[in-house]
Amino acid sequence: MRNLKKMMLVTAAALIVGGAAYAADWSPYDAEKIEPPFAADGKPMDVSYVALDKASQPWKICVSFPHMKDAYWLGVDYGVAEEAKRLGVKMNLVEAGGYTELNKQISQIEDCVASGAQAVVIGAISFDGLNNLVSEIHKKGIPVIDVINGISSPDVSAKSLVSFYTMGSSAGEYLAKKHPAGSEEVEVGWFPGPAGAGWVEAANKGFLDAVKGSAVKVLEPKFGDTGKEVQLKLVEDELQANPKIRYIAGTAVTAEAAQGIIREQGLQGKVDLLAFYMTPGVYEGIKRGLILAAPADSMVIQGRIAIDQAVRILEKKEYIKHVGPKIFVVDSANVNDVPQTNILPPEGYKPVFNVE
Incomplete structure (x- = not known):
């Protein structure tokens, strides 16, 4: 744990060129971890999130979103897809079509697991409605990462989200x-x-x-x-x-x-x-x-961190269980200095559902 703490306190600036950071250089990123993890009354602690350089093998990661109807989830998609490419892992993304489609989300995730997913990243439609499914996946030894929305199950392996x-x-x-x-x-x-x-x-x-x-x-x-x-x-x-x-x-x-x-x-x-x-x-x-x-809330980075957490868990490396990007206010004073592809999808970005 001492090594983890030392690693997470490393500070560095992202390489910025023309006001936009290269995607590969998003890490380290100012973040907050919650201690104790998953606790409703957990306390935020400042950390600098440092991602892995590469995965040791092309792990198969399934990602499930409530929908892909707006720019918010498009931004999270950009994060998970780009991080999967950067780390060299396989990613398959499914989207249920809306917040009324809990049963469809459950069915899609079950299909993902049946087809050989080694880790599952879930943007949950329901805070409580996926708990039985998460428990079943956990019993199979497959890590579940809770991204963006929150899941109440104690069987999730990690959380990448903000408050x-x-x-x-x-x-x-x-x-x-x-x-x-x-x-x-x-x-x-x-x-x-x-x-x-x-x-x-x-x-x-x-x-x-x-x-x-x-x-x-x-x-x-x-x-x-x-x-x-x-x-x-x-x-x-x-x-x-x-x-x-x-x-x-x-x-x-x-x-x-x-x-x-x-x-x-x-x-x-x-x-x-x-x-x-x-x-x-x-x-x-x-x-x-x-x-x-x-x-x-840097939704792109939340997606990136979720993929990094999944790979760390699969490779039995140290990881932060409950973490999210540090929230900051954007106004006229800093809007031109913030790397846009950390907080939003690039202009004209089209959904990516598979990374091979």
Whole structure:
């Protein structure tokens, strides 16, 4: 463990050329590990994640995603596919088609295992619904890596993910620093996403906790589906009901959709937009000065780490059981310095389902 600690504290800068890091040079990466691993009350500890140079053999890794309908999961796909190529392992990716397709995800993973997968990386549709399957795979001696979404099973071998509570609190802290206690109060319209979804509840709590004691007054949260039309209507209604609003904060879809309203109503400079996670649309909005800021969870790196963890476990090498990229806020001050292919898929990237 002493060697592991020493290895993980190595620091180095990624090679940057023209503002973009070469894919092969993503490691070391600023990260946080959770101690004890998998514990709900585990404490984050800063580490520098160092990936392997190469795998010792072309291991067969199965990757399962809920869907590939948006740029977020496309970014995770880019991460797992590129890391599989870099390490020299085989990767087969399946996607279930949506969050209603739990049975399909289970069936796809069972087929993967039956066809000889030696490790399984799962972006879970359900926090609890895959537990029986994970237990069965674990009994076969096949490691399961939990990526992005979270699985409650104690039988997972490792986790590569971040906390949506931290994503929400990072966005809230950004505003609280701009408007500390004692300064003039500012009103924020807050749109956390669909009510009842685990990631939404976590982000909502993080955001609200972060602004406590500051001059930021958050109006009643407006929950709603992350479809563009739904968010557009929610923002329009909120602006009409509360003309003193200084910020619109919420999902990436909220920020993307609200750009048009702000322009149409002549509110540029009067109402600023903030998202609590990153998408290509939000990234472009920040570059163009239309969106103020958003935390980045480096979904590409989460995918890369999951593949590295799988290979480390298969090769019986030391590995960090519960880790995720360090969350940081992207705004106009640093948007041109952040290596884009760490936090988003490259422009025009097409899904990759197989790496041989």
